[in-house]
Amino acid sequence: MTVEVVEHDIVIVGSGIAGLRAAVEIKRNYGDKLNVGLISKVQLMRSHSVAAEGGTAAVLYREEGDSYALHAWDTVKGSDFLADQDVVWLMVKLAAEEVRLLEHWGLPWSRRPDGRIALRPFGGHSFNRTLYAADKTGFYEMQTLYNKLLEYDGWERYDEWFVTNIYVDEGEFKGLFTLNPRDGNIYLFKAKAAILATGGAGRLYSFTTYSHSVTGDGLAMAMRAGIPLKDMEFIQFHPTGLVPSGILITEGARGEGGYLINNKGERFMARYAPQKMELAPRDIVSRAIMREIVEGKGFIDEVSGLEYVQLDLRHLGEDKINDKLPAVREIALKHAGIDPVEEPIPIRPVAHYTMGGIHTDTYYRVLDKDGRWIRGLFAAGEVAAASIHGANRLGSNSTTECLVSGRITGILAAEYALKAEEAKEPPRDRVAAEEDWVYSLVKRESGTPSYMVRRELQDTMGSKFYVFRTEDGMRDGLLKIVKLRNIMRSDAYVEDKSRVYNTDLILALETVNMLDIALVIAKGAITRLESRGAHYRLDYTKRDDVDWLKHTLALRYGEDDVSLYYEPVRITTWKPTERKY
Ligand SMILES: Cc1cc2nc3c(=O)[nH]c(=O)nc-3n(C[C@H](O)[C@H](O)[C@H](O)COP(=O)(O)OP(=O)(O)OC[C@H]3O[C@@H](n4cnc5c(N)ncnc54)[C@H](O)[C@@H]3O)c2cc1C
Secondary structure, three states: OOOEEEEOOEEEEOOOHHHHHHHHHHHHHHHHHOOEEEEEOOOHHHOHHHHOOOOEEOOOOHHHOOOHHHHHHHHHHHOOOOOOHHHHHHHHHHHHHHHHHHHHOOOOOOEOOOOOEOOEOOOOOOOOOEEOOOOOHHHHHHHHHHHHHOOOOOEEEEEOOEEEEEEEEOOEEEEEEEEEOOOOEEEEEEEOEEEEOOOOOHHHOOOEOOOOOOOOHHHHHHHHOOOOEEOOOOEEEEEEEEOOOOOEOOOHHHHOOOEEEOOOOOOOHHHHOOOOHHHOOHHHHHHHHHHHHHOOOOEEOOOOOOEEEEEEOHHHHHHHHHHHOHHHHHHHHHHHOOOOOOOOEEEEEEEEEEOOEEEEOOOOEEEOOOOOEEEEEEEOHHHEEOOOOOOOOOOOHHHHHHHHHHHHHHHHHHHHHHHOOOOEOOOOOHHHHHHHHHHHHHHOOOOEEHHHHHHHHHHHHHHHOOOOEOHHHHHHHHHHHHHHHHHHHHOEEOOOOOOOOOHHHHHHHHHHHHHHHHHHHHHHHHHOOOOEOOEOEOOEOOOOHHHHOEEEEEEEEOOOEEEEEEEEOOOOOOOOOOOOO
16 A cells, blocks of 8 residues: 655644644744644644633743742642653743743733733632633643744645554654544654644543543543553642533633532632632642532532532622633533633533653653653643642643743754654555554444543543542443443444544544543552552542652553553752642
């Protein structure tokens, strides 16, 4: 068969904030010297990053009392001490320059009355340091980066191309297999270096803030290539998902002064975090909400059966809501028929962020199981675990990490590619095998529709690996995941048999990826016998620094299992202490 080949100096998988930032960095430093391919399985600007609402954290005005040390400390404490402290320092030091660059490139940050950039409070940050553009920050960041990229030539976009696998051999990145939906063929991408910026895995849960495209593909393909995944048991549940859809009500709503209330009208956070109240870190607020619900102090949504508490913004008044939280009002009106000016908003904890990710070093170079850099390969943004967020991410630190890691990987990939002799490619005879693998699901004539497997997986994750976890529950969940993996392998099929724009097939490929990631989350969570950050076990309620102050690393083991090993946390400045808010 003829093999379709595409060649670039550097290929970036993912066009969210991390991918676009990396592309801009390569272009603004090296111009036409390096040719870039930018692949996204959705239209470039529809990457989930556009949905980021609340803001981006950076130390902007040190003269007002904020400091790098304070931002770093807040992040480390928020992470429940699982963050690698050298990476945290790196991020907080580079953050201010990043947000200023965006300002110069045209981002309309919200302003103070005196015209300076405004900052809002965010959970777990002990200083107001979150920059925002109303509550549509991600949209403006994406737009600004994209506009900047348009100033340059020498890059090509591959919208709606779906990367199926990455090829790593002899400790080196050697190319990608990619499905072009327009002709249904597998194309082989050659490059000297690659940056994986494929985002998280939020869609493993059905009650999630994430777009349908966030299915952990990059994580799964890294694992299939023998790359370890780090700390995947830590999934963040954001306290305020709109009931019943799960759409995010930004933490900015509490940052601007919103209250959480139970069915007795109490501001219950007074009992869980007396100082920080609604602005305690997300893991703590989510647990508080679930405790209220378990104790019968919640409400029930008659249609979905979901239990919830309320987010009350009424006291902020119509003008402030319109000015600072226009999208919150619009979302509540459109998706719950509630006007927050008049009524409280029904919310409950919702799957929101993948703290774990591809194992990298401090500079986002992807590592193998022996801790050696896989030459030419980088990971940036949510898919990477460097690790800044440890067991619990602070709000508004993710877009910061996307910007900083995009910049770092852009520079490092460029420097590597400039020195590399030639673009690497996978063996061409592998393309046929890749195509067989991709189309095996289409060949099957009947069985279980793959979308049913996806739905059952999401239900399992939502019930067994949610805010409160137990050994029995998680073991049930693991059995179910294994069963669904078997169904996917031996019985699942896709109804659409066409080769052109077969979105049914792409959904099935994503489901395969989701099942790979679910297994890692389940094994990591069952094995970690403590509660830390977002991983909270009712049977081991305490953090255990003696045995568990360490990163979980998961490696693919045979066709159908994962093996775990552990690595120490890099503690450079702060020893773990009790987390009080
Ligand atoms: C609703 C919402 C609000 C948020 N608000 C905030 C906030 O206010 N502040 C904050 O700091 N963080 C926020 N976050 C988190 C933050 O937005 C994300 O962590 C961040 O945007 C992730 O960016 P990324 O560049 O890593 O990936 P994404 O933006 O998720 O992009 C992933 C890219 O990878 C591509 N891709 C994936 N798989 C494949 C494949 N197989 N083949 C080809 N391409 C592929 C996709 O097409 C896409 O282009 C929010 C998240 C959500 C969901």
